[in-house]
Amino acid sequence: METAELKNVGLKITGPRTKVLKVLENGPDRHLSAEDIYNYLLSTGDDIALATVYRVLTQFETAKLVTRHHFADGHSVFELNAGDHHDHIVCIKCGRVEEFFDPEIEARQEAIAQEKGYKITDHSLNIYGICAKCDQTG
Protein backbone atom coordinates (compact mmCIF):
# COMPACT_ATOMS: atom_id res chain seq x y z
CA MET A 1 0.00 0.00 0.00
CA GLU A 2 1.17 3.49 -0.87
CA THR A 3 0.32 5.00 2.49
CA ALA A 4 3.09 3.07 4.16
CA GLU A 5 5.70 4.32 1.73
CA LEU A 6 4.60 7.89 2.27
CA LYS A 7 4.66 7.52 6.02
CA ASN A 8 8.12 6.01 5.89
CA VAL A 9 9.58 9.07 4.28
CA GLY A 10 7.69 11.43 6.55
CA LEU A 11 5.15 12.81 4.12
CA LYS A 12 1.53 13.37 4.96
CA ILE A 13 -0.87 10.97 3.33
CA THR A 14 -2.87 13.07 0.92
CA GLY A 15 -5.02 12.30 -2.09
CA PRO A 16 -2.68 13.75 -4.71
CA ARG A 17 0.39 12.03 -3.30
CA THR A 18 -1.33 8.67 -3.18
CA LYS A 19 -2.60 9.08 -6.72
CA VAL A 20 0.79 9.96 -8.16
CA LEU A 21 2.47 7.12 -6.32
CA LYS A 22 -0.14 4.71 -7.57
CA VAL A 23 0.50 5.73 -11.17
CA LEU A 24 4.22 5.24 -10.71
CA GLU A 25 3.58 1.78 -9.28
CA ASN A 26 0.84 0.50 -11.55
CA GLY A 27 0.86 2.99 -14.40
CA PRO A 28 1.34 2.29 -18.10
CA ASP A 29 5.11 2.58 -17.95
CA ARG A 30 7.94 2.61 -15.44
CA HIS A 31 9.26 5.83 -16.94
CA LEU A 32 6.82 8.72 -16.95
CA SER A 33 7.07 12.47 -17.34
CA ALA A 34 5.15 14.79 -15.05
CA GLU A 35 2.76 15.49 -17.88
CA ASP A 36 2.31 11.76 -18.59
CA ILE A 37 1.27 11.24 -15.02
CA TYR A 38 -0.99 14.27 -15.09
CA ASN A 39 -2.74 13.13 -18.29
CA TYR A 40 -3.03 9.59 -17.09
CA LEU A 41 -4.73 10.70 -13.90
CA LEU A 42 -7.16 12.93 -15.77
CA SER A 43 -7.96 10.08 -18.13
CA THR A 44 -8.85 7.81 -15.23
CA GLY A 45 -11.10 10.47 -13.79
CA ASP A 46 -8.75 11.55 -10.99
CA ASP A 47 -8.65 15.30 -10.76
CA ILE A 48 -5.27 16.89 -10.00
CA ALA A 49 -3.30 20.02 -10.90
CA LEU A 50 -0.19 19.73 -13.04
CA ALA A 51 1.69 21.96 -10.62
CA THR A 52 0.88 19.53 -7.85
CA VAL A 53 2.23 16.63 -9.87
CA TYR A 54 5.51 18.49 -10.22
CA ARG A 55 5.59 19.39 -6.54
CA VAL A 56 4.83 15.88 -5.44
CA LEU A 57 7.41 14.39 -7.77
CA THR A 58 10.05 16.77 -6.48
CA GLN A 59 9.23 15.77 -2.92
CA PHE A 60 9.38 12.11 -3.86
CA GLU A 61 12.74 12.70 -5.47
CA THR A 62 14.05 14.37 -2.33
CA ALA A 63 12.68 11.51 -0.29
CA LYS A 64 14.47 9.11 -2.63
CA LEU A 65 11.19 7.45 -3.52
CA VAL A 66 11.71 8.20 -7.20
CA THR A 67 14.58 9.08 -9.49
CA ARG A 68 14.47 11.77 -12.13
CA HIS A 69 16.19 11.21 -15.46
CA HIS A 70 16.99 14.03 -17.86
CA PHE A 71 17.09 13.04 -21.48
CA ALA A 72 18.86 14.89 -24.25
CA ASP A 73 15.72 16.16 -25.92
CA GLY A 74 15.11 18.28 -22.86
CA HIS A 75 12.34 16.43 -21.07
CA SER A 76 12.65 14.37 -17.95
CA VAL A 77 11.02 11.22 -16.73
CA PHE A 78 10.47 9.88 -13.26
CA GLU A 79 10.84 6.33 -12.16
CA LEU A 80 10.04 4.55 -8.94
CA ASN A 81 13.14 3.77 -6.96
CA ALA A 82 13.60 0.05 -6.73
CA GLY A 83 16.87 0.45 -4.89
CA ASP A 84 18.89 -0.81 -7.79
CA HIS A 85 20.89 1.48 -10.00
CA HIS A 86 20.75 1.22 -13.76
CA ASP A 87 21.24 3.28 -16.88
CA HIS A 88 19.04 3.79 -19.91
CA ILE A 89 18.93 3.16 -23.60
CA VAL A 90 16.37 5.35 -25.32
CA CYS A 91 14.87 5.00 -28.78
CA ILE A 92 14.93 8.40 -30.44
CA LYS A 93 12.05 7.42 -32.74
CA CYS A 94 9.42 5.91 -30.49
CA GLY A 95 10.67 7.04 -27.09
CA ARG A 96 10.91 3.51 -25.73
CA VAL A 97 13.18 3.34 -22.69
CA GLU A 98 15.00 0.23 -21.61
CA GLU A 99 17.20 -0.27 -18.61
CA PHE A 100 20.55 -1.88 -18.29
CA PHE A 101 23.25 -2.29 -15.73
CA ASP A 102 26.87 -3.01 -16.46
CA PRO A 103 29.21 -3.55 -13.53
CA GLU A 104 32.24 -2.99 -15.69
CA ILE A 105 31.05 0.48 -16.70
CA GLU A 106 30.19 1.30 -13.11
CA ALA A 107 33.63 0.28 -11.96
CA ARG A 108 35.36 2.33 -14.65
CA GLN A 109 33.37 5.40 -13.65
CA GLU A 110 34.44 5.05 -10.06
CA ALA A 111 38.02 4.71 -11.13
CA ILE A 112 37.88 7.77 -13.37
CA ALA A 113 36.30 9.95 -10.69
CA GLN A 114 38.88 8.91 -8.16
CA GLU A 115 41.69 9.52 -10.60
CA LYS A 116 40.43 13.06 -11.19
CA GLY A 117 39.81 13.76 -7.53
CA TYR A 118 36.03 13.88 -7.63
CA LYS A 119 33.58 12.48 -5.12
CA ILE A 120 30.75 11.07 -7.21
CA THR A 121 27.29 12.19 -6.17
CA ASP A 122 25.50 10.91 -9.20
CA HIS A 123 25.99 9.93 -12.77
CA SER A 124 23.91 9.27 -15.81
CA LEU A 125 24.61 7.26 -18.87
CA ASN A 126 22.12 7.38 -21.68
CA ILE A 127 22.52 5.62 -24.97
CA TYR A 128 20.37 7.04 -27.74
CA GLY A 129 19.57 4.95 -30.75
CA ILE A 130 16.95 3.33 -32.92
CA CYS A 131 15.32 0.21 -31.61
CA ALA A 132 14.84 -2.90 -33.70
CA LYS A 133 11.15 -2.20 -34.22
CA CYS A 134 11.63 1.37 -35.44
CA ASP A 135 14.56 0.35 -37.59
CA GLN A 136 12.30 -1.92 -39.65
CA THR A 137 9.40 0.51 -39.76
CA GLY A 138 11.67 3.20 -41.12
Place this chain on the structure above:
Amino acid sequence: METAELKNVGLKITGPRTKVLKVLENGPDRHLSAEDIYNYLLSTGDDIALATVYRVLTQFETAKLVTRHHFADGHSVFELNAGDHHDHIVCIKCGRVEEFFDPEIEARQEAIAQEKGYKITDHSLNIYGICAKCDQTG
Protein backbone atom coordinates in the same frame (compact mmCIF):
# COMPACT_ATOMS: atom_id res chain seq x y z
CA MET B 1 41.24 31.38 -39.27
CA GLU B 2 37.53 30.99 -38.60
CA THR B 3 36.46 31.98 -42.09
CA ALA B 4 37.88 28.78 -43.51
CA GLU B 5 35.97 26.61 -41.07
CA LEU B 6 32.74 28.35 -41.93
CA LYS B 7 33.33 28.04 -45.63
CA ASN B 8 34.10 24.36 -45.26
CA VAL B 9 30.70 23.61 -43.84
CA GLY B 10 28.92 25.82 -46.35
CA LEU B 11 27.93 28.71 -44.11
CA LYS B 12 28.17 32.34 -45.15
CA ILE B 13 30.89 34.29 -43.43
CA THR B 14 29.07 36.77 -41.25
CA GLY B 15 30.01 38.87 -38.28
CA PRO B 16 27.97 37.00 -35.68
CA ARG B 17 29.12 33.59 -36.86
CA THR B 18 32.76 34.60 -36.80
CA LYS B 19 32.39 36.10 -33.35
CA VAL B 20 30.76 33.03 -31.85
CA LEU B 21 33.30 30.73 -33.40
CA LYS B 22 36.11 32.88 -32.07
CA VAL B 23 34.76 32.64 -28.55
CA LEU B 24 34.50 28.88 -28.82
CA GLU B 25 38.10 28.75 -30.00
CA ASN B 26 39.74 31.29 -27.76
CA GLY B 27 37.14 31.91 -25.11
CA PRO B 28 37.46 31.51 -21.35
CA ASP B 29 36.42 27.86 -21.39
CA ARG B 30 36.01 24.96 -23.78
CA HIS B 31 32.47 24.39 -22.49
CA LEU B 32 30.15 27.35 -22.78
CA SER B 33 26.42 27.88 -22.68
CA ALA B 34 24.69 30.12 -25.18
CA GLU B 35 24.31 32.73 -22.50
CA ASP B 36 27.98 32.45 -21.53
CA ILE B 37 28.95 33.20 -25.10
CA TYR B 38 26.45 36.02 -25.33
CA ASN B 39 27.70 37.66 -22.14
CA TYR B 40 31.31 37.18 -23.07
CA LEU B 41 30.77 38.90 -26.39
CA LEU B 42 28.96 41.80 -24.78
CA SER B 43 31.74 42.16 -22.25
CA THR B 44 34.32 42.43 -25.00
CA GLY B 45 32.28 45.09 -26.72
CA ASP B 46 30.94 42.85 -29.49
CA ASP B 47 27.25 43.48 -29.99
CA ILE B 48 25.10 40.46 -30.75
CA ALA B 49 21.59 39.20 -30.02
CA LEU B 50 21.11 36.21 -27.75
CA ALA B 51 18.69 34.70 -30.26
CA THR B 52 21.41 34.85 -32.86
CA VAL B 53 23.84 33.06 -30.59
CA TYR B 54 21.33 30.25 -30.26
CA ARG B 55 20.68 30.17 -33.99
CA VAL B 56 24.33 30.14 -34.86
CA LEU B 57 25.11 27.44 -32.32
CA THR B 58 22.34 25.25 -33.68
CA GLN B 59 23.73 25.67 -37.19
CA PHE B 60 27.20 24.84 -35.96
CA GLU B 61 25.84 21.76 -34.28
CA THR B 62 24.13 20.65 -37.48
CA ALA B 63 27.35 21.32 -39.35
CA LYS B 64 29.18 19.19 -36.77
CA LEU B 65 31.39 22.12 -35.87
CA VAL B 66 30.30 21.95 -32.25
CA THR B 67 28.70 19.43 -29.92
CA ARG B 68 25.92 20.22 -27.53
CA HIS B 69 25.88 18.60 -24.11
CA HIS B 70 22.83 18.50 -21.87
CA PHE B 71 23.55 18.44 -18.18
CA ALA B 72 21.22 17.28 -15.46
CA ASP B 73 20.47 20.72 -14.07
CA GLY B 74 18.70 21.48 -17.32
CA HIS B 75 21.15 23.73 -19.11
CA SER B 76 23.34 22.84 -22.02
CA VAL B 77 26.86 23.74 -23.03
CA PHE B 78 28.52 23.82 -26.40
CA GLU B 79 31.98 22.68 -27.21
CA LEU B 80 34.09 22.93 -30.33
CA ASN B 81 34.34 19.64 -32.11
CA ALA B 82 37.86 18.38 -32.03
CA GLY B 83 36.90 15.17 -33.78
CA ASP B 84 37.51 13.07 -30.74
CA HIS B 85 34.72 11.73 -28.61
CA HIS B 86 34.77 12.01 -24.86
CA ASP B 87 32.48 12.15 -21.86
CA HIS B 88 32.26 14.59 -18.98
CA ILE B 89 32.68 14.80 -15.27
CA VAL B 90 30.96 17.86 -13.83
CA CYS B 91 31.41 19.48 -10.45
CA ILE B 92 27.97 20.22 -9.03
CA LYS B 93 29.37 22.97 -6.83
CA CYS B 94 31.52 25.10 -9.08
CA GLY B 95 30.38 23.89 -12.47
CA ARG B 96 33.85 22.84 -13.56
CA VAL B 97 33.74 20.40 -16.45
CA GLU B 98 36.48 17.91 -17.22
CA GLU B 99 36.69 15.48 -20.08
CA PHE B 100 37.60 11.85 -20.14
CA PHE B 101 37.58 8.98 -22.55
CA ASP B 102 37.50 5.36 -21.59
CA PRO B 103 37.71 2.76 -24.36
CA GLU B 104 36.41 0.06 -22.09
CA ILE B 105 33.23 1.98 -21.37
CA GLU B 106 32.78 2.75 -25.04
CA ALA B 107 33.13 -0.90 -25.94
CA ARG B 108 30.64 -1.99 -23.31
CA GLN B 109 28.10 0.50 -24.58
CA GLU B 110 28.39 -0.87 -28.09
CA ALA B 111 27.96 -4.37 -26.80
CA ILE B 112 24.88 -3.46 -24.77
CA ALA B 113 23.20 -1.68 -27.66
CA GLN B 114 23.81 -4.58 -29.97
CA GLU B 115 22.53 -7.02 -27.41
CA LYS B 116 19.29 -5.07 -27.11
CA GLY B 117 18.91 -4.56 -30.85
CA TYR B 118 19.55 -0.82 -30.96
CA LYS B 119 21.55 1.13 -33.51
CA ILE B 120 23.41 3.75 -31.51
CA THR B 121 23.06 7.28 -32.82
CA ASP B 122 24.52 8.99 -29.81
CA HIS B 123 25.21 8.56 -26.16
CA SER B 124 26.14 10.66 -23.21
CA LEU B 125 27.79 9.79 -19.98
CA ASN B 126 28.02 12.42 -17.32
CA ILE B 127 29.47 11.89 -13.91
CA TYR B 128 28.36 14.45 -11.34
CA GLY B 129 30.39 15.02 -8.24
CA ILE B 130 32.37 17.37 -6.10
CA CYS B 131 35.83 18.27 -7.26
CA ALA B 132 38.85 18.26 -4.98
CA LYS B 133 38.88 22.04 -4.69
CA CYS B 134 35.23 22.35 -3.71
CA ASP B 135 35.49 19.44 -1.34
CA GLN B 136 38.05 21.33 0.75
CA THR B 137 36.24 24.64 0.52
CA GLY B 138 33.09 22.97 1.76
Place this chain on the structure above:
DNA sequence: CTAGTTGCAAATCATTTGCACTTGC
Protein backbone atom coordinates in the same frame (compact mmCIF):
# COMPACT_ATOMS: atom_id res chain seq x y z
C1' DC C 1 -6.55 24.13 15.62
C1' DT C 2 -2.72 25.00 12.41
C1' DA C 3 1.11 23.72 9.79
C1' DG C 4 1.40 21.43 5.69
C1' DT C 5 -0.88 20.86 1.14
C1' DT C 6 -3.33 22.02 -2.99
C1' DG C 7 -5.29 24.56 -7.04
C1' DC C 8 -5.00 28.15 -9.98
C1' DA C 9 -2.93 31.64 -12.38
C1' DA C 10 0.89 34.31 -13.02
C1' DA C 11 6.00 34.12 -13.16
C1' DT C 12 10.47 32.10 -14.70
C1' DC C 13 14.03 30.13 -17.50
C1' DA C 14 16.04 28.42 -21.50
C1' DT C 15 15.22 28.33 -26.08
C1' DT C 16 12.63 29.24 -30.52
C1' DT C 17 10.17 31.84 -33.93
C1' DG C 18 7.79 35.62 -36.86
C1' DC C 19 8.81 39.40 -39.24
C1' DA C 20 10.80 43.63 -40.99
C1' DC C 21 15.35 45.07 -41.87
C1' DT C 22 20.28 44.39 -43.24
C1' DT C 23 24.16 42.24 -45.52
C1' DG C 24 27.26 38.84 -47.94
C1' DC C 25 28.41 37.34 -52.42
Place this chain on the structure above:
DNA sequence: GCAAGTGCAAATGATTTGCAACTAG
Protein backbone atom coordinates in the same frame (compact mmCIF):
# COMPACT_ATOMS: atom_id res chain seq x y z
C1' DG D 1 19.74 42.40 -56.26
C1' DC D 2 18.26 38.78 -53.67
C1' DA D 3 18.48 35.03 -50.82
C1' DA D 4 20.39 34.34 -46.47
C1' DG D 5 21.22 36.18 -42.01
C1' DT D 6 20.13 39.18 -38.07
C1' DG D 7 17.78 41.84 -34.27
C1' DC D 8 14.05 42.44 -31.59
C1' DA D 9 10.16 41.28 -29.33
C1' DA D 10 6.71 38.11 -28.72
C1' DA D 11 5.76 32.97 -28.46
C1' DT D 12 6.93 28.54 -26.56
C1' DG D 13 7.30 24.57 -23.44
C1' DA D 14 8.72 22.81 -19.26
C1' DT D 15 8.79 23.77 -14.69
C1' DT D 16 8.24 26.86 -10.47
C1' DT D 17 6.07 29.97 -7.33
C1' DG D 18 2.71 33.29 -4.75
C1' DC D 19 -1.22 33.16 -2.47
C1' DA D 20 -5.77 32.19 -0.77
C1' DA D 21 -8.55 28.23 0.21
C1' DC D 22 -8.46 23.47 2.17
C1' DT D 23 -7.30 19.24 5.06
C1' DA D 24 -4.62 15.75 7.65
C1' DG D 25 -3.23 14.74 12.11
